[in-house]
Amino acid sequence: MERQARREQVLHHAKHIxxxxxxxxxxxxxIIARARIARGTFYLYFQNKRDIFEELLAQTLGELRSRIQxxxxxSDQPNPAEQLRANLRRVLxxxxxxxxxxxxxxxxxxxxxxEIDEQIVDFYERVTDQIQRSxxxxxxxxxxxxxxxxxxxxxxxxxxxxIVGQLSRNRRDDVAxxxxxxxxxGLRGVARPELLESVKMERxxxxxxxxxxxxxxxxxxxxxFIFRPKLD
Amino acid sequence: MERQARREQVLHHAKHIxxxxxxxxxxxxxIIARARIARGTFYLYFQNKRDIFEELLAQTLGELRSRIQxxxxxSDQPNPAEQLRANLRRVLxxxxxxxxxxxxxxxxxxxxxxEIDEQIVDFYERVTDQIQRSxxxxxxxxxxxxxxxxxxxxxxxxxxxxIVGQLSRNRRDDVAxxxxxxxxxGLRGVARPELLESVKMERxxxxxxxxxxxxxxxxxxxxxFIFRPKLD
Amino acid sequence: MERQARREQVLHHAKHIxxxxxxxxxxxxxIIARARIARGTFYLYFQNKRDIFEELLAQTLGELRSRIQxxxxxSDQPNPAEQLRANLRRVLxxxxxxxxxxxxxxxxxxxxxxEIDEQIVDFYERVTDQIQRSxxxxxxxxxxxxxxxxxxxxxxxxxxxxIVGQLSRNRRDDVAxxxxxxxxxGLRGVARPELLESVKMERxxxxxxxxxxxxxxxxxxxxxFIFRPKLD
Amino acid sequence: MERQARREQVLHHAKHIxxxxxxxxxxxxxIIARARIARGTFYLYFQNKRDIFEELLAQTLGELRSRIQxxxxxSDQPNPAEQLRANLRRVLxxxxxxxxxxxxxxxxxxxxxxEIDEQIVDFYERVTDQIQRSxxxxxxxxxxxxxxxxxxxxxxxxxxxxIVGQLSRNRRDDVAxxxxxxxxxGLRGVARPELLESVKMERxxxxxxxxxxxxxxxxxxxxxFIFRPKLD
DNA sequence: GATGAATGAGTCTTCATTCAT
DNA sequence: GATGAATGAAGACTCATTCAT
Numbered sequence: 001m002e003r004q005a006r007r008e009q010v011l012h013h014a015k016h017i018x019x020x021x022x023x024x025x026x027x028x029x030x031i032i033a034r035a036r037i038a039r040g041t042f043y044l045y046f047q048n049k050r051d052i053f054e055e056l057l058a059q060t061l062g063e064l065r066s067r068i069q070x071x072x073x074x075s076d077q078p079n080p081a082e083q084l085r086a087n088l089r090r091v092l093x094x095x096x097x098x099x100x101x102x103x104x105x106x107x108x109x110x111x112x113x114x115e116i117d118e119q120i121v122d123f124y125e126r127v128t129d130q131i132q133r134s135x136x137x138x139x140x141x142x143x144x145x146x147x148x149x150x151x152x153x154x155x156x157x158x159x160x161x162x163i164v165g166q167l168s169r170n171r172r173d174d175v176a177x178x179x180x181x182x183x184x185x186g187l188r189g190v191a192r193p194e195l196l197e198s199v200k201m202e203r204x205x206x207x208x209x210x211x212x213x214x215x216x217x218x219x220x221x222x223x224x225f226i227f228r229p230k231l232d
Numbered sequence: 233m234e235r236q237a238r239r240e241q242v243l244h245h246a247k248h249i250x251x252x253x254x255x256x257x258x259x260x261x262x263i264i265a266r267a268r269i270a271r272g273t274f275y276l277y278f279q280n281k282r283d284i285f286e287e288l289l290a291q292t293l294g295e296l297r298s299r300i301q302x303x304x305x306x307s308d309q310p311n312p313a314e315q316l317r318a319n320l321r322r323v324l325x326x327x328x329x330x331x332x333x334x335x336x337x338x339x340x341x342x343x344x345x346x347e348i349d350e351q352i353v354d355f356y357e358r359v360t361d362q363i364q365r366s367x368x369x370x371x372x373x374x375x376x377x378x379x380x381x382x383x384x385x386x387x388x389x390x391x392x393x394x395i396v397g398q399l400s401r402n403r404r405d406d407v408a409x410x411x412x413x414x415x416x417x418g419l420r421g422v423a424r425p426e427l428l429e430s431v432k433m434e435r436x437x438x439x440x441x442x443x444x445x446x447x448x449x450x451x452x453x454x455x456x457f458i459f460r461p462k463l464d
Numbered sequence: 465m466e467r468q469a470r471r472e473q474v475l476h477h478a479k480h481i482x483x484x485x486x487x488x489x490x491x492x493x494x495i496i497a498r499a500r501i502a503r504g505t506f507y508l509y510f511q512n513k514r515d516i517f518e519e520l521l522a523q524t525l526g527e528l529r530s531r532i533q534x535x536x537x538x539s540d541q542p543n544p545a546e547q548l549r550a551n552l553r554r555v556l557x558x559x560x561x562x563x564x565x566x567x568x569x570x571x572x573x574x575x576x577x578x579e580i581d582e583q584i585v586d587f588y589e590r591v592t593d594q595i596q597r598s599x600x601x602x603x604x605x606x607x608x609x610x611x612x613x614x615x616x617x618x619x620x621x622x623x624x625x626x627i628v629g630q631l632s633r634n635r636r637d638d639v640a641x642x643x644x645x646x647x648x649x650g651l652r653g654v655a656r657p658e659l660l661e662s663v664k665m666e667r668x669x670x671x672x673x674x675x676x677x678x679x680x681x682x683x684x685x686x687x688x689f690i691f692r693p694k695l696d
Numbered sequence: 697m698e699r700q701a702r703r704e705q706v707l708h709h710a711k712h713i714x715x716x717x718x719x720x721x722x723x724x725x726x727i728i729a730r731a732r733i734a735r736g737t738f739y740l741y742f743q744n745k746r747d748i749f750e751e752l753l754a755q756t757l758g759e760l761r762s763r764i765q766x767x768x769x770x771s772d773q774p775n776p777a778e779q780l781r782a783n784l785r786r787v788l789x790x791x792x793x794x795x796x797x798x799x800x801x802x803x804x805x806x807x808x809x810x811e812i813d814e815q816i817v818d819f820y821e822r823v824t825d826q827i828q829r830s831x832x833x834x835x836x837x838x839x840x841x842x843x844x845x846x847x848x849x850x851x852x853x854x855x856x857x858x859i860v861g862q863l864s865r866n867r868r869d870d871v872a873x874x875x876x877x878x879x880x881x882g883l884r885g886v887a888r889p890e891l892l893e894s895v896k897m898e899r900x901x902x903x904x905x906x907x908x909x910x911x912x913x914x915x916x917x918x919x920x921f922i923f924r925p926k927l928d
Numbered sequence: 929g930a931t932g933a934a935t936g937a938g939t940c941t942t943c944a945t946t947c948a949t
Numbered sequence: 950g951a952t953g954a955a956t957g958a959a960g961a962c963t964c965a966t967t968c969a970t
Contacts, residue, residue, distance in 0.1 A: 003950095024256045027943060038952040040947080049944065145420075151395065151413040158394025159387030166386055181383040188377075189421035196425040238933080259960060270935045275962065467929095488720045492965060502931040504968080513965065609884075615859065615877040622858025623851030630850055645847040652841075653885030660889040702954080723939065734956045739941065 007045050010035045011059075014052050019100025023053055023112050050113055057116065060098065060105050061123050067091050068127065071134050080138070081187065088160070088179040095164050096175055103168035128153045135190060145192045156186050239277050242267050243291075246284050251332025255285055282345055289348065292330065292337050293355050299323050300359065303366050312370070313419065320392070320411040327396045328407055335400035360385045367422060377424045388418050471509050474499045475523075478516050483564025487517055487576050514577055521580065524562065524569050525587050531555050532591065535598050544602070545651065552624070552643040559628050560639055567632035570625060592617045599654060609656045620650050703741050706731050707755075710748050715796025719749055719808050746809055753812065756794065756801050757819050763787050764823065767830050776834070777883065784856070784875040791860045792871055799864035802857065824849045831886060841888045852882050 013035040017026045028049060032042050046052040067090035071083050078086070095102045105120070132153040138144030163182060172178060188196060245267040249258045260281060264274050278284040299322035303315050310318070327334045337352070364385040370376030395414060404410060420428060477499040481490045492513060496506050510516040531554035535547050542550070559566045569584070595617040602608030627646060636642060652660065709731040713722045724745060728738050742748040763786035767779050774782070791798045801816070827849040834840030859878060868874060884892060 028945085029943080039945085039954090040952055041950080043945070044950070147416065148409070148413045151410055152417050154394045154398050155391030155414055155417050158390035158392065158397075160390065161394065162386045162390025163383065165390075177380070178383055181380045182387055184379065185384050185387050185421040188423075188425075189417040191420075193420075193425075193428040196428060235933080260962085261960075271962085272936065272964080273934055275964095276933070280961075491963090503933090503966090504931055505929080507966070508929070611880065612873070612877045615874055616881050618858045618862050619855030619878055619881050622854035622856065622861075624854065625858065626850045626854025627847065629854075641844070642847055645844045646851055648843065649848050649851050649885040652887075652889075653881040655884075657884075657889075657892040660892060699954080724941090725939080735941085736943080736957065737955055740954070744940075 003045075006037075010037065010042065010045055011052065011056060015056055015098075015101050018053065018056065019104055022104060050116065053112070054116060054119075056101065057105055057119060060101060061119065063094055064091060064123075065126075067094055068130065070130065071137065073137075080134075080143070081183070084134075084187075085179060085183055088183060089176060091160070092164070092167065092175045092179055095167050096171070099168040099171070103165055124157065128157050131156050138190065143192065143195065144190045147190065152190060155189070159186065235277075238269075238273075242269065242274065242277055243284065243288060247288055247330075247333045250285065250288065251336050254336060255281075282348065286348060286351075288333060289337050289351060292334060293351065295326055296323060296355075297358075299326055300362065302362065303369065305369075312366075312375070313415070316366075316419075317411060317415055320415060321408060323392070324396070324399065324407045324411055327399050328403070331400040331403070335397055356389065360389050363388050370422065375424065375427065376422045379422065384422060387421070391418065467509075470501075474501065474506065474509055475516065475520060479520055479562075479565050482517065482520065483568050486568060514580065517576070518580060518583075520565060521569050521583060524565060525583065527558055528555060528587075529590075531558055532594065534594065535601065537601075544598075544607070545647070548598075548651075549643060549647055552647060553640060555624070556628070556631065556639045556643055559631050560635070563632040563635070567629055570628060588621065592621050595620050602654065607656065607659065608654045611654065616654060619653070623650065699741075702733075702737075706733065706738065706741055707748065707752060711752055711794075711797050714749060714752065715800050718800060719745075746812070749808070750812060750815075752797060753801050753815060756798060757815065759790055760787060760819075761822075763790055764826065766826065767833065769833075776830075776839070777879070780830075780883075781875060781879055784879060785872060787856070788860070788863065788871045788875055791863055792867070795864040795867070799861055802860060820853065824853050827852050834886065839888065839891065840886045843886065848886060851885075855882065 010031070014026075014031045017030045017034055021030070026049075028039065028042060031052075032039055035042075046055070068087050069083070071080055073080075077083070128150075132149045135144055135147075135149040135152060139146060139149070159182060163178065167175075167178070242263070246258075246263045249262045249266055253262065258281070260271065260274055263284070264271055267274075274284075278287070300319050301315070303312055305312075309315070360382075364381045367376055367379075367381040367384060371378060371381070391414060395410065399407075399410070474495070478490075478495045481494045481498060485494070490513075492503065492506060495516075496503055499506075510519070532551050533547070535544055537544075541547070592614075596613045599608055599611075599613040599616060603610060603613070623646060627642065631639075631642070706727070710722075710727045713726045713730055717726065722745070724735065724738060727748070728735055731738075742751070764783050765779070767776055769776075773779070824846075828845045831840055831843075831845040831848060835842060835845070855878060859874065863871075863874070
C-alpha cells in the first residue's frame with residue numbers, strides 16, 4: 001500500500017478510537033488492533049501517540065481555519081451578517097461530519113501535553129481575536145453598541161463551542177436553523193438598539209412562532225437584518 | 233492531626249496539583265510530596281486518585297449549585313435581571329477564589345472516568361435546564377422574544393463557561409464589570425426589541441464610555457433594565 | 465482488663481479470622497476489627513502477625529501432643545488397641561472442638577514462614593516417629609507383620625490427617641465411629657494375618673452391617689481385637 | 697523466541713521458584729529474574745501471578761488425572777491389584793519427576809485464592825470418589841470387607857498424599873518398593889480376612905525380610921494376591 | 929495502658945516505544 | 950517495509966509496624 005494511503009488508513013481508525021475513548025484512555029494497542037497493523041508498523045508512520053493525535057488535531061484546526069473567513073467589506077461582498085452566517089454554517093457542517101473527533105479536540109482539550117494544549121488555546125485565541133476585530137469594526141461602523149469587545153468575543157466563542165459540543169453528542173439535522181439561532185442571539189446581543197427598533201413592526205406582525213423550530217432556515221430572518229444596511 | 237483537618241490539607245494541596253497539571257498528569261507522588269505526607273497516609277483518607285478528584289469535584293459542583301439560585305418571582309423579590317446578576321457575580325466570585333481548579337473541573341473535564349464525566353455533564357445539563365426555564369418564563373412574561381430556548385440556553389451557558397475559563401487563566405479584579413458585560417450581552421440577545429427601544433434615549437445621553445470598563449459595577453446599567461418592569 | 469484476659473480475647477478472635485481466611489489473607493485490620501481493639505493495642509500483646517499465629521499454633525500443637533500418649537505396656541495397662549483408640553478419639557474430639565483452626569494449622573500449613581513451617585514439620589515428624597516406634601514394637605511382639613515401618617507410619621499419619629481435614633470441613637458427630645473405622649483400617653493394614661484369621665468366625669456370625677455406621681461406637685469391634693491378646 | 701517456547705521457559709522457571717518459596721512468598725520479581733526476562737515480558741504471557749500458578753496446577757492435575765485410571769474388570773484385564781499398583785507407580789513416578797511442585801500444589805494448597813483452592817479440593821474429591829467406588833466394587837465382589845468406604849477412602853488418599861509429600865522432600869529411588877508398601881498396607885486394611893488367611897502359609901515360608909526394602913519390587917508379593925482370584 | 933494516625937517498603941500492573949528478524 | 954516479541958520506566962495500591970498523644 002502506498003505510504004500516504006496507509007497513513008490515512010491509520011489516521012482514520014485512530015480518529016474513531018480517540019473520539020470514543022479520549023486521548024488518555026486510548027492506547028496504541030487499540031489503534032493497531034482496529035487498523036489491523038502490527039505494532040512496529042504504527043511507528044513507521046508516526047513517531048508516537050502524541051504525533052498521531054497532533055496530526056488529527058492539525059487537520060481539524062486547519063479545516064476549521066479555512067472555514068472561518070475574515071469579514072470582507074465592500075459593495076461587492078455579501079453583507080456582514082451573511083458572511084457570519086456562512087462561517088457559522090460551514091463550521092457546524094464540519095462538526096457534523098466529524099462529530100466525535102471535533103468534540104474531543106475542541107471541548108475536552110486540556111491535559112494532553114503542554115504543546116498540544118497550546119495549539120488548541122492558540123487556535124481559540126485567534127478565533128477570539130477575529131471575533132473581537134469584527135466587533136470593533138462593527139462599532140466603528142455604528143452597527144455594534146459599545147461594549148467590552150474582548151469579553152463579548154469570549155461569550156460568542158463560548159456559545160458556539162457549547163453548541164458544537166452538544167451537536168457532537170446529539171446529532172441534529174437542522175444545522176441551518178441552529179446557526180440562525182446562534183446568529184440571532186449573538187447579533188442582538190451586540191447590535192445597537194436603534195437597529196433593532198426599526199424592525200420591531202415587521203417582527204410584531206409576523207405571527208409565526210419562532211421558538212423551537214423556525215419555519216425553515218432560509219426564511220429565518222432573525223436579527224441578521226441589523227447588518228444589512230449599506231456599510232460604506 | 234485531626235482527621236478532618238488532615239483531609240482538608242491533602243485536598244488543598246491536591247487541588248493545586250490538579251489545577252496545574254490536570255488530572256492525568258497528576259500522580260499520587262506529586263500530591264503526597266506537596267502535602268508532605270507519606271504514601272500510605274494518602275490512602276488513609278482517599279481510596280485512590282479518582283476518589284480525591286471526585287471529592288474536589290463534588291465540593292465545587294455543590295458550591296456552584298448553591299450559588300446559582302432559581303429565579304423567584306414576586307413583588308417582594310428583586311427583579312429578574314437583578315437576580316441573574318447576583319447569580320452571575322456569585323459564580324464569578326467563586327471562580328476567582330478557586331481559579332485553577334474551577335477551570336480543570338469545568339472546562340477540561342471529559343475523559344477522566346465514565347462516572348466523573350457524567351457528573352459534570354449532568355451538572356451542566358441542570359444548569360442549562362434552569363437557564364431554559366428562565367427563558368421560557370421570560371417569554372410568558374413578554375420579556376423575552378420567541379426563540380429556540382434550548383439552543384439559546386446552550387449559548388448562554390457556553391458564554392459563561394468561556395468567560396470562567398478565561399478568568400481562571402488571567403486574573404481580573406473587576407468581576408462585577410465582567411458580570412455586567414455578560415449580562416448585558418445575554419439579555420440583549422434574548423430581550424424583546426421593544427424593551428430595548430424604550431431606553432435608547434437614556435443611554436445615548438449617558439456619555440460614560442461603556443466599552444472596557446464601566447465606571448463602576450454598581451452604576452453599570454447595561455441592558456438589565458429590560459427586566460425591571462413590574463412583573464405582575 | 466487483665467493482661468492475660470485481653471490476650472486470650474485477641475487470640476480468640478484471631479483464631480476465627482485465621483480459620484476463615486488463612487494466614488496470608490488475614491490482616492491485622494481484620495483481627496483488630498473483630499477484637500474491637502486499636503491497632504496499637506494489638507502490638508502491645510503480640511510482637512507481630514507471625515507471633516500471634518505462632519502462639520495459636522503452639523497452643524494447638526501442645527494440646528495435640530498432650531492428647532497423643534505413648535503406648536504403655538504392662539498388665540495393668542489397657543491393651544494397645546485400646547490405647548490407640550483413646551489417642552485417636554482424643555485427637556478427633558479436639559479437632560471437632562477447634563475445627564477451622566486445626567485445619568489451617570495442620571493441613572494448609574506450609575509457606576508461612578520458614579520457622580513456622582519447621583514447627584509443623586517437626587510436630588508431624590515426632591508423631592510419625594511415635595507411630596513407627598509403635599509398629600516396631602508390634603513387630604517385636606509378633607502382633608505386627610514385617611513391613612517398612614517408616615513408610616507405613618506415613619500412611620497412617622496421612623490417613624489421620626486427611627480424616628481430620630474432612631472433619632474440619634464437614635462436621636460429623638459420630639467421631640467414635642470414625643475413630644473405629646480408622647483404627648480398623650490401620651490395624652488390619654499392619655496386623656499379622658494369623659491374628660485376623662482367628663476371629664474370622666466371630667465376625668462372620670455377626671450379621672450387623674458394618675459399613676456406613678457401626679451400630680454404636682462402643683460395640684464397634686473392628687479389628688482391634690488383634691491387639692487384645694496378652695502382651696507379656 | 698517462539699511464543700510457545702517462551703511460555704514454557706517462563707513456566708519452567710516459575711515452577712522452581714514456586715516450589716522453593718511457595719506461592720505467597722514468590723513474587724513476580726523472583727520469577728522474571730530467574731527466567732531472565734523483563735517485567736513486561738512476563739505479562740505478555742500471563743495475566744498475573746495467579747494465572748501462571750493456575751496453569752502449572754492445571755498441568756499437574758491433568759497429568760495426574762491421566763495417570764490414575766479407573767479399575768477395569770474383565771478376563772482380559774490385569775487383576776485389580778495389578779491395576780492399583782500401576783496407578784500408584786505412575787503417580788509416584790510423576791511426583792518424583794516433579795517433586796517440589798507437586799508438593800506445593802498438592803499438599804500446601806489452601807489459602808491461595810478461592811478458585812484455586814476449589815480446583816484442588818475438587819481434584820481430591822474426585823480421586824476419593826474413585827477410591828470409594830473401587831472399594832464398593834470390591835465389597836460386591838467379596839474381596840473387600842464391609843466398612844465405611846468413604847472414611848476408608850479418605851484414609852487411603854491421605855496415606856498416599858503423605859507419602860507423596862515425603863517423597864517430594866526426601867528423594868527415594870525405590871518408588872516401586874514404596875508403592876508396594878502402600879498397596880500392601882491398603883489392601884490388607886480393606887481385604888476380607890479369609891483372603892489373607894489362605895496365603896498365610898506361603899508367606900510364612902518365605903524368609904525374605906520385608907521390612908525396609910523388599911528384595912525387589914517385581915517380586916514384592918505383598919498382599920496384592922488378595923485380588924488375584926478370578927473376577928467373573 | 930490504649931489509641932489510631934502516620935509511615936514507607938514492597939508489589940503488582942500497564943503501556944509507549946524499540947529492535948532483531 | 951512489516952512484524953510482534955521484548956523492554957523497563959512509571960505509577961498505583963497494600964499493609965505490617967511504629968510512635969506521639
